[in-house]
Amino acid sequence: MIVGKLIGSTADWMCSASGESSVVMSSRLRLARNLAGHAFPTWADKNERQKVYDEVIPAVRSLQALREPLVIDGMDNFSMIEKQLLVEQHLVSREHAAKGPGSGVAISGDRGVSILVNEEDHLRIQAFSAGFDLVSVWEVVAAVDDALEAGMAFAYSSDFGYLTACPTNVGTGMRASAMLHLPGLVLGEQINQIVQAVGKLGLAVRGLYGEGTEALGNLFQISNQMTLGESEAEIMARLGKVIRQIIEHEQNARASLLERKSRMVADNVGRAYGILTNTYSIASKEALNLLSVIRLGIELEMVPEEIRKTVDELMVWTQPAHLQAKEERKLSSEDRDGLRADLIRERLKGLGKPDAGKVVEPPDDPAGRGKQSKKDE
Amino acid sequence: MIVGKLIGSTADWMCSASGESSVVMSSRLRLARNLAGHAFPTWADKNERQKVYDEVIPAVRSLQALREPLVIDGMDNFSMIEKQLLVEQHLVSREHAAKGPGSGVAISGDRGVSILVNEEDHLRIQAFSAGFDLVSVWEVVAAVDDALEAGMAFAYSSDFGYLTACPTNVGTGMRASAMLHLPGLVLGEQINQIVQAVGKLGLAVRGLYGEGTEALGNLFQISNQMTLGESEAEIMARLGKVIRQIIEHEQNARASLLERKSRMVADNVGRAYGILTNTYSIASKEALNLLSVIRLGIELEMVPEEIRKTVDELMVWTQPAHLQAKEERKLSSEDRDGLRADLIRERLKGLGKPDAGKVVEPPDDPAGRGKQSKKDE
Numbered sequence: 001m002i003v004g005k006l007i008g009s010t011a012d013w014m015c016s017a018s019g020e021s022s023v024v025m026s027s028r029l030r031l032a033r034n035l036a037g038h039a040f041p042t043w044a045d046k047n048e049r050q051k052v053y054d055e056v057i058p059a060v061r062s063l064q065a066l067r068e069p070l071v072i073d074g075m076d077n078f079s080m081i082e083k084q085l086l087v088e089q090h091l092v093s094r095e096h097a098a099k100g101p102g103s104g105v106a107i108s109g110d111r112g113v114s115i116l117v118n119e120e121d122h123l124r125i126q127a128f129s130a131g132f133d134l135v136s137v138w139e140v141v142a143a144v145d146d147a148l149e150a151g152m153a154f155a156y157s158s159d160f161g162y163l164t165a166c167p168t169n170v171g172t173g174m175r176a177s178a179m180l181h182l183p184g185l186v187l188g189e190q191i192n193q194i195v196q197a198v199g200k201l202g203l204a205v206r207g208l209y210g211e212g213t214e215a216l217g218n219l220f221q222i223s224n225q226m227t228l229g230e231s232e233a234e235i236m237a238r239l240g241k242v243i244r245q246i247i248e249h250e251q252n253a254r255a256s257l258l259e260r261k262s263r264m265v266a267d268n269v270g271r272a273y274g275i276l277t278n279t280y281s282i283a284s285k286e287a288l289n290l291l292s293v294i295r296l297g298i299e300l301e302m303v304p305e306e307i308r309k310t311v312d313e314l315m316v317w318t319q320p321a322h323l324q325a326k327e328e329r330k331l332s333s334e335d336r337d338g339l340r341a342d343l344i345r346e347r348l349k350g351l352g353k354p355d356a357g358k359v360v361e362p363p364d365d366p367a368g369r370g371k372q373s374k375k376d377e
Numbered sequence: 378m379i380v381g382k383l384i385g386s387t388a389d390w391m392c393s394a395s396g397e398s399s400v401v402m403s404s405r406l407r408l409a410r411n412l413a414g415h416a417f418p419t420w421a422d423k424n425e426r427q428k429v430y431d432e433v434i435p436a437v438r439s440l441q442a443l444r445e446p447l448v449i450d451g452m453d454n455f456s457m458i459e460k461q462l463l464v465e466q467h468l469v470s471r472e473h474a475a476k477g478p479g480s481g482v483a484i485s486g487d488r489g490v491s492i493l494v495n496e497e498d499h500l501r502i503q504a505f506s507a508g509f510d511l512v513s514v515w516e517v518v519a520a521v522d523d524a525l526e527a528g529m530a531f532a533y534s535s536d537f538g539y540l541t542a543c544p545t546n547v548g549t550g551m552r553a554s555a556m557l558h559l560p561g562l563v564l565g566e567q568i569n570q571i572v573q574a575v576g577k578l579g580l581a582v583r584g585l586y587g588e589g590t591e592a593l594g595n596l597f598q599i600s601n602q603m604t605l606g607e608s609e610a611e612i613m614a615r616l617g618k619v620i621r622q623i624i625e626h627e628q629n630a631r632a633s634l635l636e637r638k639s640r641m642v643a644d645n646v647g648r649a650y651g652i653l654t655n656t657y658s659i660a661s662k663e664a665l666n667l668l669s670v671i672r673l674g675i676e677l678e679m680v681p682e683e684i685r686k687t688v689d690e691l692m693v694w695t696q697p698a699h700l701q702a703k704e705e706r707k708l709s710s711e712d713r714d715g716l717r718a719d720l721i722r723e724r725l726k727g728l729g730k731p732d733a734g735k736v737v738e739p740p741d742d743p744a745g746r747g748k749q750s751k752k753d754e
Contacts, residue, residue, distance in 0.1 A: 263715055267657035274651030280644035280737055331740070338640055338740035360657055363708070363715035 002071045002078075003325045006085045007317070011111035013130040014089070015312040016181075022131070022299060023247045025179040025219065025312075028090070029137040030126035031145055032164045032173035036153040040165035041103070041118040049102035052122050059151050060106045065113045065144055072106040075099040081330075084321030090128070092116060113140060120165045121173075123148070132243065134176055134236045142232075160228065168225070172232050177223030178243050183296040184253035186218045187265065194249060195220075201242055202226055216285055217292035217315065222246065258300055258359060266356030269297035273354045279341040287318045287340055297354055304352025314344055379448045379455075380702045383462045384694070388488035390505040391466070392689040393558075399508070399676060400624045402556040402596065402689075405467070406514040407503035408522055409541045409550035413530040417542035418480070418495040426479035426495050433494050436528050437483045442490045442521055449483040452476040461698030467505070469493060490517060497542045498550075500525070509620065511553055511613045519609075537605065545602070549609050554600035555620050560673040561630035563595045564642065571626060572597075578619055579603055593662055594669035594692065599623065635677055635736060643733030646674030650731045656718040660710075664695045664717055674731055681729025691721055 016025045034040060038052050053074070061072060075096065078086070083097040092105050096119040103118040116124040125148075127140035155163040161171040169175070185191040195205045206221040222243060224235045257265050272293035276282075282290075291311050297303035298311070316322065318340050324331050327339065393402045411417060415429050430451070438449060452473065455463070460474040469482050473496040480495040493501040502525075504517035525531075532540040538548040546552070562568040572582045583598040599620060601612045634642050649670035653659075659667075668688050674680035675688070693699065695717045701708050704716065 263657050267659075267718065270655030270657055271652050274653075274655030275648050276651075278647030278651030278731060280640050280647055280733060282644075335740040341644065342739065354655060356657060362719065363712040 002082055003085065005070055006082075006089060007322055007325050010313050010316050011089070011128070013112060013128040014316050015309055016130055023181055023250050024132035024243065025130075025181050027129050027131065027133050027137050027176075027178050028126060029134060029141050029174065029176045030124055031141055032121040032162065032169045032175075033123040033125065033145065033148070034155040034163060034165070035122050036155045038122065041120065041122060042165060044118075046102060049118050053102050053104060053117055055152065056117050056123060056148075057104060057106075059148055060115055060117070063106075063144055063147055065108050065140065066106055066115075068109040070107040070109050070111060073104055074101060075103040075105065076101045081321055081325050085325055088319040088321050089316065093119060093124075095119065096124075113144065115144070121169070132178060132240075132247070134178070134240055138176070138232065138236060164227075169227050171226075171228035172230070172235065174227055174232055174235060175223050176236055176239050177221050178239075180220045180222060180243070180246060180250070181218055181292065181295060182220055182246070182250050183218040183292055184250045184257060187261075187268065187296075188253040188257055190249070190253055191220075194246060198222060198242060198246070201238075203239065203242055217288035218296075219292065254296070254300060262356070262360045263363075265296070265300065266302055266354075266360045268293050269300070269302050270354050270356065273297070273303065273348075276344050277348050279345070281334075281337040282341045282344065283337055284318060284320055284340065287344060288315060291315050291318075294354075297356075300359065302356040302359060303354045307348070307351045310347050310351060314347060318344065379459055380462065382447055383459070383466060384699055384702050387690050387693050388466070388505070390489060390507040391693050392686055393507055400558055400627050401509035401620065402558050403505055403507055404510050404514050404553075404555050405503060405505050406511060406518050406551065406553045407501055408518055409498040409539065409546045409552075410500040410502065410522065410525070411532040411540060411542070412499050413532045415499065418497065418499060419542060423479060429499050430479050430481060430494055432529065433500060433525075434481060434483075436525055437492055437494070440483075440521055440524055442485050442517065443483055443492075445486040447484040447486050447488060450481055451478060452480040452482065453478045458698055458702050462702055465696040465698050466693065470496060472496065473501075490521065492521070498546070509555055509624070511555070511617055515553070515609065515613060541604075546604050548603075548605035549607070549612065551604055551609055551612060552600050553613055553616050554598050555616075557597045557599060557620070557623060557627070558595055558669065558672060559597055559623070559627050560595040560669055561627045561634060564638075564645065564673075565630040565634055567626070567630055568597075571623060575599060575619060575623070578615075580616065580619055594665035595673075596669065631673070631677060639733070639737045640740075642673070642677065643679055643731075643737045645670050646677070646679050647731050647733065650674070650680065650725075653721050654725050656722070658711075658714040659718045659721065660714055661695060661697055661717065664721060665692060668692050668695075671731075674733075677736065679733040679736060680731045684725070684728045687724050687728060691724060695721065 013026050016022050035052055035055065038044060039048055041049055044052070057072065060066060066072065086092040086105070087094050087097050089111065091107055091111060091114045096103065096105070096116050099118065105117065106115040107113070112129065113127050125141050125144050127137040129137050157163055162173040164170050164173050182191060185194055198205050202225050204223050204225050206223070207215045224239050272290040276290050276294070291314055294303055294307070294311050298305060298308050320336055323336050323339050331339065390403050393399050412429055412432065415421065416425055418426055421429070434449065437443060443449065463469040463482070464471050464474050466488065468484055468488060468491045473480065473482070473493050476495065482494065483492040484490070489506065490504050502518050502521050504514040506514050534540055539550040541547050541550050559568060562571055575582050579602050581600050581602050584592045601616050649667040653667050653671070668691055671680055671684070671688050675682060675685050697713055700713050700716050708716065
């Protein structure tokens with residue numbers, strides 16, 4: 001039922017802005033909340049979970065942010081393909097997609113807000129925005145939190161703050177994160193150093209689909225680890241500061257690649273474009289990785305800007321469930337690879353081609369040769 | 378001095394014919410001959426080698442086939458780059474390129490005949506033709522052999538036939554070979570089987586640059602092993618028969634790929650084209666392998682015929698010495714890879730693009746879907 005809405009277009013926050021802020025694909029913030037007087041979902045029996053569900057859903061329905069929702073429903077009412085689509089669009093967690101009766105999800109019409117009911121906690125309230133904008137996602141989530149708290153009692157301790165099923169969320173219950181596109185640091189082989197440094201600052205670095213997943217497409221999710229002992233504002237300030245530093249490192253890495261290894265980068269970008277526009281069979285991971293490289297090409301002005309929106313959309317649409325939803329049937333992995341290739345070729349056709357001519361020095365550049373001979377003298 | 382002549386154009390036999398015979402890139406035949414009363418080159422001292430050289434060269438000069446030669450000269454008069462160019466064009470062996478005073482080479486104006494003086498034997502007479510044509514190369518070589526033998530005494534035994542430095546050449550002194558392009562058998566994973574079968578028939582299978590070299594670009598040289606106990610006609614007939622069988626196997630393999638794995642082949646061809654037309658740095662081996670796949674694409678009508686001559690030329694021109702000769706200077710491997718990419722992009726630009734649409738079945742082909750559902754019932 002909601003398939004058409006999910007695959008008809010991408011949400012605004014899934015397609016990134018250009019310019020400086022484009023290193024950050026999107027920002028996300030979520031709060032974990034639980035109803036006082038009820039066992040956490042994992043410990044609650046079916047009846048108790050249903051009670052929580054029945055109390056929460058009407059409150060969610062009346063929220064301003066969900067006035068024209070994309071959907072508000074129990075997890076048992078979604079088909080397998082719908083659940084996978086929701087995961088691929090980061091609107092529900094993989095764990096939540098596996099839930100049945102007594103668990104549910106509410107998603108705003110613009111897919112900027114999603115509220116999970118009876119995931120690990122009774123309530124997970126999350127908001128998304130394009131680019132680097134923790135403030136606006138915080139405002140959206142805080143408004144939902146305030147509105148809900150006005151009508152129900154959240155489990156709260158004056159010593160610890162909000163109580164949550166997992167101790168790592170106790171306190172603010174807040175996890176703020178940004179999805180960073182870091183091809184420069186990956187190509188420049190500095191990424192491991194950055195990941196380690198970020199870890200030492202008490203922040204977590206994860207792959208595209210969150211905890212325990214691979215960093216596909218040079219995409220890294222950076223989030224706060226601690227929820228206790230710091231205010232929401234302090235968490236966001238600290239995370240923001242680190243992210244701004246990573247952005248700077250990424251931009252330095254790109255500038256350095258352009259200056260010292262322009263031909264290598266142009267080759268990477270060119271090959272990615274060449275493969276994507278001519279393949280007849282491509283796996284999901286390879287597609288994502290190559291699209292990521294084209295995205296770098298756009299930032300480095302080797303590929304025209306006009307291709308950006310399509311590249312961002314393809315990063316979403318080439319995922320397995322998206323392809324199957326489009327075809328309205330279950331596909332073998334081989335068929336998916338074929339359809340994925342057809343979709344990418346079709347969508348990229350006629351859009352701007354790479355032209356690295358202005359950034360790549362010819363190997364037989366007479367100026368370069370002159371410099372070399374001077375050095376040799 | 379001869380660089381311009383070597384890189385200005387490719388010889389006719391280096392660019393293959395289209396159609397059925399295109400599985401065979403070129404045919405080559407050589408005779409090993411030695412002057413009676415002189416030690417073989419390896420055992421001869423400098424003086425004796427020079428004597429042989431001085432006797433042979435005037436005779437070679439007077440040959441009809443060498444009336445307007447590309448070059449007739451001693452190996453000590455070639456620069457390093459010229460020697461490498463001659464090797465890359467298969468006009469002299471790698472071993473011969475390393476020779477100095479007392480060794481020489483004579484090459485006809487059309488590069489269809491080359492005569493090596495004091496290689497392993499006093500004389501190696503060889504001729505080349507495009508496609509599969511052992512008869513015409515035999516006629517050319519036999520005419521040169523007859524003309525030379527009319528003026529000098531060749532080492533000959535009535536028991537064994539022509540005597541040669543290495544016993545494997547005694548008898549006819551003949552080695553006939555064909556350069557086969559076998560991408561179908563390689564992609565279809567049947568090549569090892571064929572190579573083994575050919576070996577059992579007393580024929581040798583070698584890589585692009587002869588004995589002990591890799592099979593780059595899906596190119597395999599098939600030649601006779603035996604020179605003793607069979608006449609020249611018998612050797613050619615036996616070799617010809619086997620080559621015709623391999624051609625048939627290759628064509629069956631291609632038909633089978635097209636029928637059962639058209640999408641896989643289209644993907645290979647498309648990616649090869651995409652990479653070659655967008656790369657900014659490519660090694661010699663990768664270039665040759667990808668050009669080979671495009672050549673397969675032409676044969677399978679996935680790539681327009683108009684691109685064929687350029688692909689064949691690039692197989693020659695992208696070799697290391699050819700690039701350096703064009704630039705008139707020694708290049709680092711990195712610079713060569715860059716220039717090779719620039720050359721390939723430039724030459725392929727504007728030529729026909731792959732279009733596998735007519736041979737690749739869509740994964741969502743309704744007919745295929747119908748068949749599938751029937752099976753499921």
